[in-house]
Amino acid sequence: MEYAAAMALASVMVIGLVTPGASSDFAGIVERAICKVKAAAGMGGCTGSQEPSPPNQPPFDPKPKKCKITEYSEKVNSEIKIAFIKIGENAGFVQTTYSDGTVTYTATDGAEIGVTGGFGTKLDIGKVERGVKVDFGAGVKFDYGSTWTFKDAAEAEAMREQLDEYLIEQEIIKRDPYYSIKFLWSDPKEPPKPPNQLVSTIETTVDAEGKVGLSLPFDSDPNASSGIPNVKLAEVGLKFGGSGKWTQITDTVTGSTTYTTGGEVFGQASGTVGPLAGQLKGVLGSSMAITRDKDNQITRVTLVTTREGKATSTINGGQKDLGGQVSDQESASVVTVTTASLEVTTPEQRALVNQWLAAQEADPTGYVSPQTYYPSTLVPGDEFQNLMYTNATVSNVEYNNVSDKQGFAAEVKLGVALGIDLSLETTDSQAVDATYLGVPGTDGTRPPVEFRECEAG
Amino acid sequence: MTSYRPAAPGASEAARKPGNGDGISWSTLLIRMFIVVTPAQLFGAFAGTQIARTTARTADNLISNHLIALLMGVVAGLAVGLVFSPRAQRLKTYVVVCAAFAIGINGLLLLMTRVRARVATGLPPWSDYLPDLLVVTVLQTLIASGLWLLKDRLR
Numbered sequence: 001m002e003y004a005a006a007m008a009l010a011s012v013m014v015i016g017l018v019t020p021g022a023s024s025d026f027a028g029i030v031e032r033a034i035c036k037v038k039a040a041a042g043m044g045g046c047t048g049s050q051e052p053s054p055p056n057q058p059p060f061d062p063k064p065k066k067c068k069i070t071e072y073s074e075k076v077n078s079e080i081k082i083a084f085i086k087i088g089e090n091a092g093f094v095q096t097t098y099s100d101g102t103v104t105y106t107a108t109d110g111a112e113i114g115v116t117g118g119f120g121t122k123l124d125i126g127k128v129e130r131g132v133k134v135d136f137g138a139g140v141k142f143d144y145g146s147t148w149t150f151k152d153a154a155e156a157e158a159m160r161e162q163l164d165e166y167l168i169e170q171e172i173i174k175r176d177p178y179y180s181i182k183f184l185w186s187d188p189k190e191p192p193k194p195p196n197q198l199v200s201t202i203e204t205t206v207d208a209e210g211k212v213g214l215s216l217p218f219d220s221d222p223n224a225s226s227g228i229p230n231v232k233l234a235e236v237g238l239k240f241g242g243s244g245k246w247t248q249i250t251d252t253v254t255g256s257t258t259y260t261t262g263g264e265v266f267g268q269a270s271g272t273v274g275p276l277a278g279q280l281k282g283v284l285g286s287s288m289a290i291t292r293d294k295d296n297q298i299t300r301v302t303l304v305t306t307r308e309g310k311a312t313s314t315i316n317g318g319q320k321d322l323g324g325q326v327s328d329q330e331s332a333s334v335v336t337v338t339t340a341s342l343e344v345t346t347p348e349q350r351a352l353v354n355q356w357l358a359a360q361e362a363d364p365t366g367y368v369s370p371q372t373y374y375p376s377t378l379v380p381g382d383e384f385q386n387l388m389y390t391n392a393t394v395s396n397v398e399y400n401n402v403s404d405k406q407g408f409a410a411e412v413k414l415g416v417a418l419g420i421d422l423s424l425e426t427t428d429s430q431a432v433d434a435t436y437l438g439v440p441g442t443d444g445t446r447p448p449v450e451f452r453e454c455e456a457g
Numbered sequence: 458m459t460s461y462r463p464a465a466p467g468a469s470e471a472a473r474k475p476g477n478g479d480g481i482s483w484s485t486l487l488i489r490m491f492i493v494v495t496p497a498q499l500f501g502a503f504a505g506t507q508i509a510r511t512t513a514r515t516a517d518n519l520i521s522n523h524l525i526a527l528l529m530g531v532v533a534g535l536a537v538g539l540v541f542s543p544r545a546q547r548l549k550t551y552v553v554v555c556a557a558f559a560i561g562i563n564g565l566l567l568l569m570t571r572v573r574a575r576v577a578t579g580l581p582p583w584s585d586y587l588p589d590l591l592v593v594t595v596l597q598t599l600i601a602s603g604l605w606l607l608k609d610r611l612r
Contacts, residue, residue, distance in 0.1 A: 177586050180570050182506040
């Protein structure tokens with residue numbers, strides 16, 4: 001009897017030893033078995049196994065997919081976050097919630113979170129450039145600015161809870177090594193998944209291609225030195241890439257890479273500003289983002305500009321407040337952020353975009369005209385502008401009570417550089433008006449459409 | 458003075474095979490010790506981890522950094538002390554066996570832990586277990602010995 005009991009006990013221990021993770025696998029096996037039985041019985045099976053229905057959307061939906069609605073920062077070690085653990089003092093997330101429900105977490109220094117010294121205090125592009133690591137403790141380190149994307153707030157919360165659980169467990173083990181003995185009957189906590197986005201910076205002026213082993217956002221066209229055919233350049237606009245500094249955002253899920261850089265107003269000093277002087281005078285900041293897929297094909301071009309003044313319907317009409325008329329008391333503290341995003345889907349579009357980019361790089365007079373970053377009207381002869389006019393989604397979001405406009409614009413640029421939207425709203429300022437450009441009309445204009453999802457409240 | 462006396466068939470068998478001089482054979486003693494110490498230590502560990510987990514959520518500090526080892530030693534010591542009743546002259550032998558099993562079973566459980574949790578990161582090095590291993594061994598042996606002495610006096 002005793003021998004039998006001893007053998008049984010030893011058997012249980014051996015089985016437990018050779019089947020690690022059996023408990024978690026078992027649940028999955030049972031779940032799949034139930035699904036099969038339900039399917040066989042005609043009870044619908046399981047939702048996870050059903051094939052998704054094919055999308056049935058119009059070829060061009062002018063409404064932007066999402067815009068940021070809220071944002072707040074939180075240290076990892078708040079609330080339960082383990083008061084006895086000195087984790088998270090120098091680590092945290094900037095959480096951003098978008099109108100389509102998606103949530104992003106961006107790794108940042110917890111020490112800076114909560115500081116309300118104006119814009120740019122939450123994230124620092126300089127730390128990205130220096131390759132700063134954010135240490136969450138227990139060996140969990142991520143690159144500063146790394147971003148996780150979740151389909152909803154619940155999924156984001158689950159990730160944070162997972163991180164907390166993991167950190168708690170690791171801390172208990174550190175304090176009490178025998179705690180790990182619980183892994184005999186339960187699985188260890190796993191650290192959270194790696195971030196979706198990794199951010200780094202490159203310098204195009206120091207042989208970046210050879211240095212970092214990556215293709216530059218602009219593939220130089222050897223035939224483009226004497227001018228680009230079919231590209232009509234405006235006389236004034238924004239010149240991008242002049243600084244040679246680019247931020248590189250790598251999407252670890254899709255394999256795509258987004259290169260972003262800032263722009264400068266071009267043409268004003270030369271006296272060739274002409275009728276577009278107002279728009280450019282009001283530009284506080286601008287960014288361009290080029291996204292390439294894993295095959296290095298351009299898939300998206302995004303132009304973001306921050307301007308003084310109200311978000312009026314079009315560039316060419318009704319724009320008395322657009323263009324930095326700061327003397328107007330009502331618009332003195334108003335800033336408008338315009339985001340134009342072109343999804344490049346066909347080889348023809350890609351060729352046109354490549355030509356346009358080559359012109360930006362190779363031609364000293366190459367720049368982005370206001371009609372390109374806000375394509376509300378059709379400009380005859382400018383094929384890239386026409387492509388933006390017909391295919392780009394364009395949003396215009398107006399913020400009031402912005403006391404530090406330059407800081408605000410800097411934060412917008414930083415957000416583009418990091419692949420997220422940053423704190424455009426504060427306790428004082430908020431989005432008071434938002435529109436997007438509708439489908440092109442027969443009169444050669446795209447009328448603005450109310451975009452209430454992006455407005456505060 | 459009485460000794461641990463199993464059911465009649467076992468007792469007669471033990472009587473026929475006097476191994477450790479206490480009425481039961483060495484193999485029987487070792488098997489019984491294995492049967493008693495292993496689940497007792499596991500139960501103590503389970504209770505300890507549950508308490509550690511709960512306090513980690515609510516308290517500023519863990520109750521004790523050696524809480525799990527402490528409970529393992531106490532529970533196993535109580536179990537061994539209550540189940541076995543060695544004669545006074547065999548007490549040293551039982552103490553040695555008890556201590557050896559405390560170390561052996563504990564080492565086995567820790568080995569299994571490390572094998573089973575091989576995917577986990579951050580497991581402590583072997584040397585970190587030594588203080589707690591000492592705690593388990595000393596507690597289990599002391600408590601068992603105390604109970605044996607108490608039972609011996611009550612006879």
